[in-house]
Amino acid sequence: MTPYCKERPVLGHGNVDRIDIYREKAKRADDEFDEGPKSIYHAIAKFYERIFKDTNQQINVHRDFFQNLVDITFVNIIGHSMSELDLPYFQTVQLYSPEKTIWNTYYYDQDEQDSMKERLLSIGVMKEEIYMRDVKEFWD
Known part of the structure; x- marks a missing residue:
């Protein structure tokens, strides 16, 4: 293989x-x-x-990947906790993605919806670009 x-x-x-x-x-x-x-x-x-994984170092090592996100139209977040440690990665995706990129955020637990949305707002994703979806929609 x-x-x-x-x-x-x-x-x-x-x-x-x-x-x-x-x-x-x-x-x-x-x-x-x-x-x-x-x-x-x-x-x-x-x-x-x-x-230990240095988040900033990992972002810098993979900068080419992030810079190639300029033409994306949506981001799908599936099965992710979006913890504080992960926010720099999402923030870098947000930084390099074009305006009006749709952020489809799939949640397992309805109680997670608000906190996940707040985390996206905190990194600069616009409210109208965030779509919160039950993970069951993804699997249908």
Whole structure:
């Protein structure tokens, strides 16, 4: 099977604050000569370092992709939580997409509708460009 992409995927974002927290805990344990917790905190910090993905770096690495969005007419968001960590990606899509791009946003839970819409508004998507749809519409 031939891979579609030669680059290895970068999974997850990680959290730089968690790395710092566990590095600090490991340092405190070391200062107190407490080897058990020190090695545990050190291992947790290393885990978070390995899964960390610098969002801005990823956007810059894939800038060509985003710059090629100038002719799109719609964006479909399906099965996505649209968390704070992901907003820079959506904001970059919004930045490079033309005015009047339709944002079809499919939600699983009706309670998510307002927060998803608010996140899109917060990155500059115009209210009239946002269409909130039940995910069942996508599968029909």
